[in-house]
Amino acid sequence: MRGGRRRRPPGRSCGCGPHGGADPTSAGGCRGPGRCTVTDTERDLPADGSPWDSIVPRSGEEPPTDRRWGGPGSGPPVPVEDLHYELVGRPEPPPVPNxxxxxxxxxxxxxxxxxxxxxxxxxxxxxxxxxxxxxxxxxxxxxxxxxxxxxxxxxxxxxxxxxxxxxxxxxxxxxxxxxxxxxxxxxxxxxxxxxxxxxxxxxxxHVGGLEPTYDVPLVEECQDPGFSDPYEFRIELVASLQDMAENNVDYTHFRFVHGRASLDASTSQFSTDGPFSTVIERFDDADLTFTRWTWGPGMALLRVPEFMTMHTATTPIDRRHVRLLWNFYFPPSTVALAAEIIDGVVGPHGLLADVPIWRDKVFRERPLLVRGDGPITEFRRWYAQFYEGR
Structure with a gap:
């Protein structure tokens, strides 16, 4: 298995588990083993909104220093908020899926x-x-x-x-x-x-204690010497796991939430196969095809041929909070652009643009959908299998 021991940035020696980059000694930071509350939005964002202190390269080579991210510990800490703030009067999100x-x-x-x-x-x-x-x-x-x-x-x-x-x-x-x-x-x-x-x-x-009903496929890029070692991103967010997953088939929101950094897909396709689902988006203007495989509620792979591969693990802490562990792999043709590409995915026009919406929204069991909303109904029908026993 490639990668070896992951190098932690300064101030990242906490043993309480994966979290997103704030100084453990700061207010609202680490509270001891298993109780880390480092999350997403209490502190002010850095001027450019970039959460670079959360990205830890596991490659033997240092990333380019002329990008916003100059290496471990080079950027401001990820903003945080109290993981357990009260949500008075809000309906409960869906339970933790199997x-x-x-x-x-x-x-x-x-x-x-x-x-x-x-x-x-x-x-x-x-x-x-x-x-x-x-x-x-x-x-x-x-x-x-x-x-x-x-x-x-x-x-x-x-x-x-x-x-x-x-x-x-x-x-x-x-x-x-x-x-x-x-x-x-x-x-x-x-x-x-x-x-x-x-x-x-x-x-x-599995809430009922059943043994595994499917296997998570292996990621080819992790074993392929033709790709970079993984660039790792971690953060904890106030969000419902299903809301985050559903975001990937809500094609319309990209235009309004992610702004100029997004492209309108020429074609989009959603399909399912048991516990797996696939989204294929074709962008003719950029000559790019995005394919996202989702393996159950917690694991996924996004592949853009000759550009990058993103292996994502999204783990529910509880109904309202999630922990992200994302690994980015790059071919030789784009590894020099790694920091810039990651910025597009997790920076102010990417993940960080979704964060306040996930934090503040409620889950609608019967949403009012209209033409153009994307295959949200089909996605929910597929996702319902993971609530067996609830």
Whole structure:
């Protein structure tokens, strides 16, 4: 797997999990393991609105210094707001859907590491055993409820900090060091099926506890030496996961929200295949084709041939908050333009333009749609499968 250990910018040593680039010592910043509140819009934006401190290159080469982003730590911090501000009187967004989500980048969790985080409305821990295996477990020990994030990894086990019960990557208790009695069958920490691929640690969530019903495809560019190592972008936002996903088939909003930085597609096509969906947009004026594959509610790939590939993981923290981990890959023909291209995707004419709308909107179960709104009804019909058991 390419990439190696991800280099953190100055001030980015927090162990509480992926977040978006603010100084952990600042007001509203890190509040300890699993409680990081670094998000999107409380601080003033930098003058150009660019969240460059959130982008961490994992390439051996430094990016071009004549772009707005000059490297790790070179830009202002990403603006933040309190992750838990009150939304008085607003209807609840849809629940957390079933599917595969990223809990961390592979480089976040070295052998022997334990990382505490909050995702899918649960406190979770992810750890890597001495032999490299990764486990994602509920954070609290089944014995007396201690938080396993304070534990240590010894060999293949995560040991509880309270009584040193040892749990393997599948959540089974395999040792109680002070007792010679048989280990109870119920001595298990809640576990989540886990795979590690394309530089990310993915876990499966299903509200009814069902095993995975689909696999996330591999990203060719991650293994292709003809592409750059990934340029990584992270941020946490106040947004509903379904609102963010639906945004990709709301073609009309690009003209009004993203302004001159957007192009009107010559043709657009939306199709589905079980838990997967595809959006193809053709821009004749620029001679470009955008293809976006969505794999369940949390994983997607955007490919623009000979231009860039964007591998995105969007993980719900709860119904109103999401965590983004996006990796950008570039062919030799455009790698020199990496910072400029990323600016178009996540800067003031890209992601940042959507942020205040996602933050302030409500979810309409029965929206008033008109001709020209795009395949929102078809998208919702497809997306409904991920709420099975709700």
């Amino acid at each position: 599917g595969w989500y990223a809990i961390a980048a592979s480089s976040d969790v070295a052998a022997g590491d334990v990382l505490s985080t909050i995702a899918v409305e649960r406190e979770l821990v992810v750890f890597r055993s001495a032999d490299g295996a990764v486990g994602v477990l509920d954070a609290h020990c089944p014995h007396l409820g201690a938080h396993l994030g304070g534990g240590t990894v010894v060999g293949s086990c995560l040991r509880c900090p309270y009584h040193s019960w040892g749990f393997d990557v599948k959540g089974a208790c395999v040792e109680i060091p002070y007792s010679d009695a048989r280990i109870p069958a119920r001595a298990r920490a809640g576990r989540y099926p886990t795979v590690e691929q394309d530089g990310m640690i993915l876990f499966w969530f």
